[in-house]
Amino acid sequence: MHINKLNTISIFKLIWDSLSKKRKSYVYLTILFTLFNGLAEIISLGLVVPFLAALSNPDDFFYNPTINTISGVFGINTPVKLALSLSILFALASLLSGSIKLITLWLNYRVSALIGKDISSQCFAKTIRQPYSKQITKNTSKILSAITNEITSTVVVINQILLFINASISIFGVLLIIILVDWKIAFSVGFLISLFYSLIMLLTKSRLKINSKLVTLTTEKQVKLIQESFGSIRDLILNNYQNIFIDKFDNNEEILRIKRADNLFLSTFPRFSMEAFSLIVMAFVSYGIILDKGEINSSVPLLGAIALGAQRLLPSIQLLFSAWANIKGYKSSLYKVGRLLNQTINEFPINNLVKRRFNKYIQVKSVDFNYFPNEGNILHQINISIKKGEKVGLIGETGSGKSTLIDLIMGLLSPTKGQIIVDEIDIYNKNKYEDLISWRNNIAHVPQSIYLSDTTIKENIAFGESIEKIDMNKLIDATKLCQIHEFIYDLPLKYNTVVGERGVRLSGGQIQRIGIARAIYKKADVLILDEATSALDSKTEEILMNGIYNLDTSPTLIMIAHSIKTLINCDSIYELKNGKIIRKFSGLEIDNIKQ
Ligand SMILES: Nc1ncnc2c1ncn2[C@@H]1O[C@H](COP(=O)(O)OP(=O)(O)OP(=O)(O)O)[C@@H](O)[C@H]1O
Ligand SMILES: [Mg+2]
Structure with missing residues (x-):
């Protein structure tokens, strides 16, 4: 497939199309685990409310008619036994959810690495199979930096996309539970968080993009500089030009490292402000709940659920944001890889070549x-x-x-x-x-x-x-x-x-x-x-x-x-x-x- 004008979506399509069936099935598997992960999130969080209710007020909880019937089926006949069973159940659910999380994370990294390997080889193959007339117009430092550096950045992007999907599903699950528990709180918290991040996204977007361009451009320059300095080392030594090259190298390196660091900072900094921000929101929400219920004891389950929900929600939201920031921040790399993948192959391999001798x-x-x-x-x-x-x-x-x-x-x-x-x-x-x-x-x-x-x-x-x-x-x-x-x-x-x-x-x-x-x-x-x-x-x-x-x-x-x-x-x-x-x-x- 060849695309005339590349954009982020079409590049992802190119990457997707270049994957083998086997690789695609790995991606599906990862997404399946991501769904399990979301489900486990919902279950473990959903168990918190009854668990905390049972702990904070065992008698009331045990004698609740529905709970009592269900407990009866399992032969649980005292409030203490019920609390114990719920604790065990809660622990098991947490363990399961943790394990699924672990597997999903491993799959995310592994699958994005394998996709990276595939597209890297494809980029190399597609470039090396270009006809000679194209080869002589190519710049080797550009190709070198694209096939090494930019592919690595693209793997980060792919990984971040998988994490993005993962985080979205988790957020959806957690929000669902909080909505079920108390929709007013869910919506107001949801609104505040969205507002906060939208603002930050708006403010950081252009900076991420500029830095991304600078990083890819400087990487190319740096590869070129290294190649040229060693390619003409005799002249460098004869003319005592080493310092000029060292200075240039140093300048490039400064841009490269600082802009990379800036983008990393931009993708992580909201977390800390968000932590402070959410603590403030939590304080007010807790106060509101206690005020509403009139006493602390009966508010515990709700408070616990919201606290735990927030504890789950925040990292996921941060992940969502940093995935977005990384995708933006590596956009230039993605485009470079996209361009390599978008090359048409004129010099296709021929497997069963019938050799013809030169005769006349x-x-x-x-x-x-x-x-x-x-x-x-x-x-x-x-x-x-x-x-x-x-x-x-x-x-x-x-x-x-x-x-x-x-x-x-x-x-x-x-x-x-x-x-x-x-x-x-x-x-x-x-x-x-x-x-x-x-x-x-x-x-x-x-x-x-x-x-x-x-x-x-x-x-x-x-x-x-x-x-x-x-x-x-x-x-x-x-x-x-x-x-x-x-x-x-x-x-x-x-x-x-x-x-x-x-x-x-x-x-x-x-x-x-x-x-x-x-x-x-x-x-x-x-x-x-x-x-x-x-x-x-x-x-x-x-x-x-x-x-x-x-x-x-x-x-x-x-x-x-x-x-x-x-x-x-x-x-x-x-x-x-x-x-x-x-x-x-x-x-x-x-x-x-x-x-
Ligand atoms: N890759 C290229 N792209 C554009 N122009 C080129 C390229 N290679 C050679 N030329 C041009 O084509 C012309 C012929 O070059 P060519 O290398 O065929 O000369 P030549 O007779 O082999 O010379 P020499 O004896 O110096 O090797 C030159 O004017 C050169 O500038
Ligand atoms: Mg010649």
């Missing part, structure tokens, strides 16, 4: 491309044809569109105009998504900047494969070809050496060679190298390139390089300038360059 040719046909429609074309009328097994080079000045062109060929970015045909199939045919997936599967790519994970060399090369499944012979063949096997073999932990975050423990050339080894290990039909040897010395580059040209799998090769020398063993070389192919070198011309 790749044809780039009159392709135009732009990243943003209003910014003009990056590629103009590109026509290239690549036969299976052919070795094609791409050169051109920086920014001419080489990397973009291979992103199009690889099935990551769809052409604005024109087609990319692989073995007679238009890979971007919208109705045949599996063709695109199957084509991507045939490609191994070494990007311009290689991202190594902070794991072992072995796992980095066999990227995505589980450690037991790694074929070490195949892996060593790849590293030998990439001129990196000896280096790895000399390390104390050899292939189990951990490379550090982004491969910090390796040199630029070592990272590149591991990147190429990863592509070769994949044994794909098409091998694409985007300036993959730029960090290597010319001797190492030559040996490595010869290895690639002579691979026994003879993959189709597309190579980008800045120097035509790197490409002289290619069958054809295209030169790009400002997004256009301005020249094609083929056999003889390349031979001429060689000499």
